[in-house]
Amino acid sequence: MLRYVLRRLGQAVVVLWGAITLSFVIVQLTPGDPARLIVMGNGQGDAGAADASQLAQIRDEMGLDQPLVLQYLGYLRRVLTLDWGTAYSRQRQAVATVIGDSLGSTLELGLVSLVLLVLLGVAFALGSVLLPTAWARSTFQAVTVVGIAVPSFVMAILLLQIFSFRLGWFPAFGADGPGSIVLPSLTIALLGAGTLGQVFSRSIREVSAEGYVEVARARGLGNAQVVLSHVLRNASLPVYTIIGMLVGGVVSGAAIIETIFGRPGIGNLYVEAVTARDFPLIQALIVLTGGLYVLVTLVVDLSYPLIDPRVVSPAARGGRR
């Protein structure tokens, strides 16, 4: 068990380090002088006209005038001490402040989306496997396919057309009031719910063919009893493992959705930072989203043995998995 925990922690550290390094490399790979790009992106147009002292200040703050190795070490140190530097595109506010202002709204959106996603996904799966008639089952299945196939912006526009413009149930833009979160979170949730529903329904079908399900039927359990006490629990295992992946999808989904619905948030900030070539902000956002993904995956991995003790049992190795 201890070995399992240590190994997962080690993997998490490696992935996080990879994300940090990548965020560093991106700045180096960008053609041109980062400092100039920042100034240009900042709406000051022609970099030739840029103030030499301004450029020097940016270079100095970001350590761009040092040798690469020192730059990298300095960057690592700043990341580890959570010193993110200055967001040049945001009136030179501290990056931490800028992100902090947007984080709440995105977390709200993300959590609501995730809850909706799981609820919808489970409903899709149960419907497409357990409904009594084949016709009803395949209808549900078709819905999940639509969820996967339709791009998020199309889905967003569709939902806006129906529920906002035509029916007027929910506001189309902004982040005022509880109603404003419904359409954006539904858009994000529908995308992931398709994937989750497919994985879960497939898993339910596989588990339903297992020997222990048959044995349970032979013991005289009714259909509902078999599903509740044997099938769902075993079938949820693969779903649990893809939750980390779905969270990643929610984050990248937020970038598009926040822009479409005009909501403030990390996603919107991401888009603006990239447009303005605000490297410190971009770097912080990469590490933040990477870290979030690592954290969720780690939580899933570490809690997995509580659900399925086989993963840490030496006796089960070389067995089923």
Next chain:
Amino acid sequence: MSSDTAEHVRRRAHRVSGEPAAREAHGVPPSGSGAEQVLDLRDLSVQYTRRGRIASAVGGVSLTIAERESVALVGESGSGKSSIARAVLGLLGQRARVAGSVRLGGEDLLAVGDRAARRLRGRDVGYVPQDPGGSLDPLRRVLDQVVEPLRVHRIGDPRDHRDRALQALRDAGLQDAEALAGRRPHELSGGQRQRVLIAAAIVTEPRLIIADEPTSALDVTVQRGILDRIGELTASHGTALLLITHDLAIAADRTDRTLALRRGSVVDEGPSRRLLSSPEHPYTRALVEAIPGRSRTLEAIHPPVPEAGAPPLVHIEGAAKSFGGRRDPVHALRPTDLQVRPGDSVGIAGESGSGKTTLARILLGLTSPDTGEVKVSGRPVSRGDRAIRRVVQPVFQNPHSSFDPARTVGWSVLEPVRALTPRSRAGRPELLHSLFTDVGLDPSLAARRPDELSGGQLQRVAIARALSVEPQVLVCDEAVSALDVTVQAQILALLARLQRERHLALVFITHDLGVLQQVCRDVLVMRRGEVLERGRTSDVFSAPRTPYTRELIAAIPGREGDAEGD
């Protein structure tokens, strides 16, 4: 509810006394035959519809089992024996159409409706399935699974459920029931899992136990223990037993009466012993013939005498292998020597964990030993050395999983040829044709995919694939264990013929000593990574030197009958 309780008390009381008088006193009239019919199948037929086509699996089978009686259904795969069991258990699913009647304790399960039938089945029928590995819910504790039938059918006082389950586990032969109750299935051995399933089958004190090949996935010695346990339990509780098996020897050892099934109909019926000792119907005779140790086809096999003085094809010296951490290693194989010469036939016998598979993998070059030396045709081998494949080829246990399901079997057969001699493309269709003919298959089958062939056909194809590069040694790892006895006998005869014709050396790895007895000249008995005994097969069988070997030999089904007959 109160009538249920009364019924339960009656059944218990009657079981305790075991006297017909007790039954009469409670108003159950004795039937004409003198014993109550627990199960009464009349004209049962089962049809499956698949893609609009109707296939008949069982065509009008009638069968009765009285209290205390044990009946075996014997037949090859596809004979309908499992369909009959599944009809009684209500497991046939929606694709199946069932006609006739299935009376359990007087009530027709097919007529009373789903809910009532489920209730009757759960209380009165205990089911011991074939595969103990997959038949327990991996996420739930042992106790939970044994209690389940009691809880679902609200039998007895819920406060007693735990005690009843523990008692059932002890009855099933698990003495440390308290300790095992809290474990999950992956922490148990195969034999323990099967005992847990038996406990769950007997916990409701059913009137009938249906055991569908309950031991075919287990080691022989464990197999014997499990069958003994089922026999004792049914005898002491007066429970009726329906045993489904492909092995007539097991039926003869364990049951009173046997029905031989073929293509969904009963072709022969009688006392189990008689069916084994003097089979009259040709089909029954074929089933008997196929039992290793009894078969005349197999008796004709005389393993060839290896060429004396020929250099060994495979030379293994002091090979050892261990797994796991340095602190607490598992010695899969302790230093072992083995030489295989042209024309040799070596059997390696042992149970799971004996090291036989590790030795086989070393032979095949799939694992390199931690210490020791392996030479093939006089050359030391290293891992990943593909030259070894021209000399040594494998035939594995499960033919269904050893073929690419998306390719035709012909493609798979030529895979070793393509891999080892990529240049010579000419003559491949001819090679395929001759290989298929050689293993007794119609060459037109080469265009089929694995799921379109039977297990026996696929195992022939697997042998053809092994032969395609003209190897000198064939390593058969449990190559016939997954097959019906009749098919098994055919495959063994095929291997023996090929060995003679092609001067092959055979290495046969199996837990079934009966199989080794007939095809192997020499035998190694392994246990816990060590070779316990080795020698001429006839010597080992007539005078086993270790108690363990004696135990293995005693565990071969059908031998009790021989002792009685002599």
